[in-house]
Structures are given as structure tokens and as C-alpha cells.
Amino acid sequence: MESRCRASPEQFSALLEFMESHGDIARPQQGAQGRIRADHLWQELRELLNSIGGGVNRSMEKWKKVWADWKAKTKKKALAMRREASGTGGGPSSRQTLTASEQRVLGIMGLSAVFGLVGIEERGFDEPPLQGSPLPSPSRDTVHTEFPSQTAADEIMLYSIEASPAPSAQLPSPSILSRLPPTRVSTPPLASVTTPMPSATSLMSIKVEEMLSESFELGEGPHWDEQQKALFFVNIRGFTIHKYVPTTKQHSKTKLNGKVSFIVPVEGTTDKFIVGLETKFVIIQWDGVDGTPATVIKELGIVDEDVVALTRLNDGKADPRGRVFSGTMGYEGPTGAYVPGQGSLYRVDKTGIHKVCSGIGLSNGLSWDLKRKAFYYTDSLERKIRRYDYDVETGEISNLKYIFDIEGNNIEGFPDGSTIDADGNLWIAIFHGSCVIKIDPASGKILQKVPIPAPQVTSVTFGGDNLDILFVTTACLNIGGPKKPPSGYIFMVKGLGVKGTKGMNFKLE
Numbered sequence: 001m002e003s004r005c006r007a008s009p010e011q012f013s014a015l016l017e018f019m020e021s022h023g024d025i026a027r028p029q030q031g032a033q034g035r036i037r038a039d040h041l042w043q044e045l046r047e048l049l050n051s052i053g054g055g056v057n058r059s060m061e062k063w064k065k066v067w068a069d070w071k072a073k074t075k076k077k078a079l080a081m082r083r084e085a086s087g088t089g090g091g092p093s094s095r096q097t098l099t100a101s102e103q104r105v106l107g108i109m110g111l112s113a114v115f116g117l118v119g120i121e122e123r124g125f126d127e128p129p130l131q132g133s134p135l136p137s138p139s140r141d142t143v144h145t146e147f148p149s150q151t152a153a154d155e156i157m158l159y160s161i162e163a164s165p166a167p168s169a170q171l172p173s174p175s176i177l178s179r180l181p182p183t184r185v186s187t188p189p190l191a192s193v194t195t196p197m198p199s200a201t202s203l204m205s206i207k208v209e210e211m212l213s214e215s216f217e218l219g220e221g222p223h224w225d226e227q228q229k230a231l232f233f234v235n236i237r238g239f240t241i242h243k244y245v246p247t248t249k250q251h252s253k254t255k256l257n258g259k260v261s262f263i264v265p266v267e268g269t270t271d272k273f274i275v276g277l278e279t280k281f282v283i284i285q286w287d288g289v290d291g292t293p294a295t296v297i298k299e300l301g302i303v304d305e306d307v308v309a310l311t312r313l314n315d316g317k318a319d320p321r322g323r324v325f326s327g328t329m330g331y332e333g334p335t336g337a338y339v340p341g342q343g344s345l346y347r348v349d350k351t352g353i354h355k356v357c358s359g360i361g362l363s364n365g366l367s368w369d370l371k372r373k374a375f376y377y378t379d380s381l382e383r384k385i386r387r388y389d390y391d392v393e394t395g396e397i398s399n400l401k402y403i404f405d406i407e408g409n410n411i412e413g414f415p416d417g418s419t420i421d422a423d424g425n426l427w428i429a430i431f432h433g434s435c436v437i438k439i440d441p442a443s444g445k446i447l448q449k450v451p452i453p454a455p456q457v458t459s460v461t462f463g464g465d466n467l468d469i470l471f472v473t474t475a476c477l478n479i480g481g482p483k484k485p486p487s488g489y490i491f492m493v494k495g496l497g498v499k500g501t502k503g504m505n506f507k508l509e
Contacts, residue, residue: 008055048451205495215488219473221262224463252290262316267505276313322507327363365418417459429457462500
């Protein structure tokens with residue numbers, strides 16, 4: 001039996017954002033294919049909304065009703081404002097105004113609602129605009145919204161769900177995207193949306209589970225160690241490194257002297273690791289026991305000594321030959337100024353530390369594909385995914401290409417950490433996007449989108465006995481008001497039906 005409690009503001013906000021970024025659920029295509037596609041998206045949306053803490057669980061049909069009632073209520077208000085404006089000779093309404101959320105709802109419904117055309121029909125995506133007209137043409141496949149039921153209407157009126165601040169035209173000022181607002185981009189015509197959706201069966205089989213119900217301020221750098229059957233990760237802002245064994249649910253951690261950005265075991269050992277510590281690559285010794293101090297036993301080198309602005313190391317991983325790659329990003333200054341292009345990407349091997357490329361804003365996701373001789377890399381501030389030709393013998397990269405554009409694919413947020421599966425597809429964490437996306441790097445198409453019940457998704461890696469569990473780290477940076485779980489939690493995604501590639505350890509010798 002479903003709860004009669006009202007949905008939370010977070011659920012209403014998530015509903016609105018999902019509709020804005022998925023035009024083919026808000027205004028489906030004509031025909032059976034369009035309905036099937038919309039139903040798949042409704043399944044995804046239902047799972048997302050029901051996973052939000054502090055809210056209610058509802059069936060897909062009940063969530064559809066909430067959305068229909070919200071549209072109808074907004075439509076009714078817009079009509080009333082238009083009638084009042086007519087009575088004042090076309091002047092603005094003195095008694096009613098549309099909230100930012102209501103304006104967004106009207107934008108999703110279509111411009112006809114704003115202009116007050118008869119019936120205020122919602123347009124579909126199938127119809128091209130009339131030649132020479134600034135307005136969309138009437139659609140043959142219109143959707144007439146009903147007036148709201150009392151329950152749902154009252155529920156919607158309870159909350160004021162305002163839009164997040166619009167992105168500044170100036171360069172963002174946070175370190176690790178801590179204050180970058182969720183971005184919104186216009187919904188393209190359906191013809192330009194090339195996202196094949198998984199079947200309803202596959203959607204229902206996917207399970208997102210809380211692995212660690214602790215709000216890490218900046219959880220990052222997940223690495224699955226095959227030898228110890230354990231997940232290692234870091235909390236950058238907490239200065240801590242972590243070890244978690246899923247079979248025993250044993251969690252241990254220890255604190256280092258500074259911001260630690262990644263942890264990768266040293267090959268052939270169980271107690272030695274390479275870590276990024278501020279701007280240093282160091283080898284530490286830690287027995288994995290909770291609270292036992294870690295000791296720096298070797299300093300491999302310091303980077304960015306020639307950079308005027310402060311930087312620090314960020315995401316780091318070992319390539320298929322055991323060389324570690326990690327890049328730097330700018331610190332936020334005392335005035336909030338953020339200097340772009342100050343970071344670089346580095347490679348660490350037994351011969352030393354080598355600069356691979358420079359001019360990086362915020363170094364992040366790293367993945368390799370030996371079959372395609374490819375290296376995939378992310379500078380988050382570009383909101384794109386890079387591809388380089390990769391020489392596995394030397395570790396050199398060449399021939400930069402951009403294979404995926406976050407904004408161009410109507411994805412909110414910023415690309416963060418990434419991993420690659422056995423089929424060569426990339427899995428990318430979307431910071432400020434509440435999801436992980438799977439893309440085909442050859443075609444640039446989105447193959448799957450996995451909702452995560454936390455807005456700041458930071459990184460991903462495959463692990464488990466069969467390398468078929470996707471581990472997901474998140475953050476809770478500058479979350480407004482009290483920190484709301486599960487922001488900052490560590491998650492496990494099961495039932496994806498794919499296997500990952502083995503995480504490589506660092507080969508020091």
C-alpha cells in the first residue's frame with residue numbers, strides 16, 4: 001500500500017529536472033515506438049524518484065498523475081493570468097505571477113501555453129516550425145492536460161521549487177566543482193537525440209545499493225584490488241584513505257597529512273600504495289587496519305613547481321603496464337578566484353615523472369583500451385571527453401580527438417571520473433548530474449543512463465568477484481542546508497549485465 005505522505009521538495013525538483021533533460025518523455029513521439037520509449041523513461045524516473053531519501057514511494061502511474069496535475073495546475077494559472085491581462089488592456093497581472101518552476105513547466109509543455117493559444121496544446125517533437133513563423137506549428141499529436149486532482153494539486157502547492165542559479169558567464173570558481181551549479185541546456189528536437197534506451201526488463205534488474213552510508217565530503221578515486229578483494233578509495237577533503245571488503249563489510253581508514261586524491265596498490269604488495277598527496281607522488285605503507293597510521297616511505301617527486309597559481313593532484317590510475325597517470329587542477333583562492341588552464345597531466349614510471357600534456361583546467365577521468373590503442377581522458381571544465389592514440393610500450397599519447405560532448409547530448413552536469421568495460425564502452429560519473437552514463441566511444445552515442453540518488457557523482461570502477469559490480473563514489477560539497485543523505489555515500493550498482501576490466505596496480509620496479 002502506498003504512503004499518503006506528500007512527496008518531498010527534492011523529489012519535485014528531480015521530476016522537473018528529468019523532464020527538462022528528457023524531451024521524449026515530456027512530449028513523446030507519435031506511434032508505438034514513441035510510447036515504448038516514454039514508458040522506458042518513466043520506469044527510470046520512477047526508480048530515481050523513489051530512491052530519493054526523505055520522500056515517498058509511488059508507482060509509475062501515480063508519478064505520471066503527479067506530473068499531469070502539475071502541468072494542468074500551471075496551465076490553469078497561465079490562462080487565468082492571460083484573462084486578467086486582457087481585462088487590464090494587456091498589462092501584467094497584478095495578482096498572480098509565475099514562479100521560476102512554473103515557467104520551466106510551461107517551457108516543457110511548449111510555447112503555445114505561454115502565448116495563450118486556444119486549448120494550450122502541448123506540442124510533440126514530430127512537427128517542424130511553420131516556415132517564417134517564430135512559433136511552433138500545431139502538432140497533430142497533441143496532449144491535452146487535465147485539471148488537477150485535489151490531492152496532487154494541494155501537494156504541489158505546498159512547496160516552492162525554484163530553479164538553481166543559472167551558470168555564470170564567467171569561469172567557475174570552485175575546486176573540484178564544489179560550487180558549479182547544475183547546468184541546463186535546451187532540449188533538442190528528437191531527431192538529434194540518439195540515446196537508445198535499455199529494455200524495461202534490464203531497467204528493473206538494475207539495483208543501486210548503499211555500500212557505505214556515510215557522507216564523505218569528497219569521495220573519489222575508487223580502485224578494486226583483485227588480490228585483496230577490496231575497494232580502496234579516498235576522501236580528498238577529509239585527508240583520508242579507505243579500504244572496504246564487501247564480503248565482510250569491513251571498513252577501515254587512516255588519515256594522511258594533506259589532501260589525498262587517489263590510492264593505487266603497489267604491485268606484489270598488500271601494504272604499499274602510491275598516492276597523490278597535494279602536488280606530490282609518494283609511496284606509503286599502511287597495513288589496512290582501521291586507525292593505524294600510514295607512513296610515507298618514498299617521495300617520488302613533486303609537480304607543478306613552475307605554476308604560479310596553486311594546484312593539486314586529482315584523479316589517478318595505473319595504465320595497462322602499471323604506469324600511473326594523474327593530473328592537476330587549480331585550487332580556489334581566498335577571494336574565490338579560479339585560474340583556468342594551470343593543470344597538467346603526468347605519467348609516473350620507474351624512470352621518473354613525465355609531463356604528458358598541459359593547459360588542463362580540472363584533470364579527471366582516465367581509461368585505456370588496448371584493443372583500440374586508445375586513451376580516454378577528461379578535463380571536466382571542457383564538458384567533453386577526449387580520445388588519444390596510445391602507445392602502450394612507451395606510454396606516449398598523440399592525435400587528440402573529442403568523442404563526446406556533455407552539453408551537446410543534453411546531459412546536465414560535468415564529466416568526472418570514468419572507467420571502461422570489457423566491451424570497450426565508457427562509464428562516466430556526472431557531477432551535478434545524479435547519474436552515471438555509458439557511452440560508445442566509437443559512435444559517441446549514449447547507451448545507458450544509471451540514476452544515482454546523490455547529485456555529486458564523482459567516480460566509478462568495476463569490481464567484485466566477477467568484475468560485474470559498478471562501485472560509485474559521491475560527494476556532498478556545499479549541499480544547501482543540512483547535509484542530506486545519501487549525498488556523499490558510496491554505492492554499488494548490480495545487474496548491469498556487463499563486466500569491467502581489471503584495475504591495474506602500480507609497478508614500481
